[in-house]
Amino acid sequence: MKKKAIVNDTPVCHVRMQAISDTMSILSGKWKFHIIGTLIEGSKLGFMDLMREIDGIGTKMLSKELQDLEMNHLISRKVMDTKPITVEYSITEYGATLAPVINELASWGIAYRNSVYEGK
Amino acid sequence: MKKKAIVNDTPVCHVRMQAISDTMSILSGKWKFHIIGTLIEGSKLGFMDLMREIDGIGTKMLSKELQDLEMNHLISRKVMDTKPITVEYSITEYGATLAPVINELASWGIAYRNSVYEGK
DNA sequence: CAGGATCCTTTACGATACTG
DNA sequence: CAGTATCGTAAAGGATCCTG
Numbered sequence: 001m002k003k004k005a006i007v008n009d010t011p012v013c014h015v016r017m018q019a020i021s022d023t024m025s026i027l028s029g030k031w032k033f034h035i036i037g038t039l040i041e042g043s044k045l046g047f048m049d050l051m052r053e054i055d056g057i058g059t060k061m062l063s064k065e066l067q068d069l070e071m072n073h074l075i076s077r078k079v080m081d082t083k084p085i086t087v088e089y090s091i092t093e094y095g096a097t098l099a100p101v102i103n104e105l106a107s108w109g110i111a112y113r114n115s116v117y118e119g120k
Numbered sequence: 121m122k123k124k125a126i127v128n129d130t131p132v133c134h135v136r137m138q139a140i141s142d143t144m145s146i147l148s149g150k151w152k153f154h155i156i157g158t159l160i161e162g163s164k165l166g167f168m169d170l171m172r173e174i175d176g177i178g179t180k181m182l183s184k185e186l187q188d189l190e191m192n193h194l195i196s197r198k199v200m201d202t203k204p205i206t207v208e209y210s211i212t213e214y215g216a217t218l219a220p221v222i223n224e225l226a227s228w229g230i231a232y233r234n235s236v237y238e239g240k
Numbered sequence: 241c242a243g244g245a246t247c248c249t250t251t252a253c254g255a256t257a258c259t260g
Numbered sequence: 261c262a263g264t265a266t267c268g269t270a271a272a273g274g275a276t277c278c279t280g
Binding site: 013015016017018019020021022023024026033034037041094097098100101102104105106107108109110111112113115 | 133135136137138139140141142143144146153154157158161214217218220221222224225226227228229230231232233235
Binding site for chain 4: 241242243244245246247248249250251252253254255256257258259260
C-alpha cells in the first residue's frame, strides 16, 4: 500500500498543477510581468510610455503581449480621439488581482539575491 | 554625489522587476513547477518515479530540468549505492521556500478557471 | 503616435536510440 | 535504473521597414 500524503498539503495536487500551468500560460513570455507590473503602478499609459518604461522591448513584442493580455481581460485598451490617435492602456480590476502573485515572485527573487550574496 | 530619485517614481520598482525576472528565469521552462511541486509533496523520488508523476515529460527534459534545479540548490540529488544505481531526488529547505509562490500561482489559476466558467 | 508585415536567429522542446 | 547523444521541429524573440 502506498504512503499517503500528510496533513498540511491539499490532496488536489493534479488540480493545483493544472492551475499553475494555466497561470503560467497566461503570463508566459519574456515581458508580461513587466507590462503588468508597470501598469499596476502606473495607471494609464500609452504605447510609447510603455516602450520607455520597459527597457529593451520592441514594438512587435509589446504589441503582441498587449493583445494577449487584453484578450485575457488583464488590461484594457482605450483609443482616444486625438489628432494623431493615442491609446491608453490600463490594468483591469481583474488584472490587479495578480498583485499578490507578483509580490510573491518579487520577494522570493529578492531573497534569492540576498542568499547568493551571502554565499552559501 | 549620487543623484537620488525623487518621490513619485519609486526606485524600488526596478529592483522588483529584476527580482521577478530572476525568479522566472530560475523557474523557466515547461516542467520546473511540476517537478518542484511533485517533490514538495513527495519527499524522495527516483528518476523513474518522477517520470511517472509528471505526465508527458521525456528523459531528456527531465534530466535537464533536474540539473538546472540542482544547480540553483532547489533540489538535491543523492546517488544510492544499490545494485543498479538508484538516485533520490528531494526538495531542499531552500527549495521549499517556493511554496508560497506556488500557492499564489495555483490559487490565482483556480480563481481564473472559476471566472471563466461563470462567463464574464 | 500606434502598430502591422517581413525576415531572420535562437532557444525550447520532443522522439528515438544508446550506455554503464 | 538513470541517464547521454543526436537529430529534427516549432515556437519565441529581435531588427528593420512601412503605414494611417
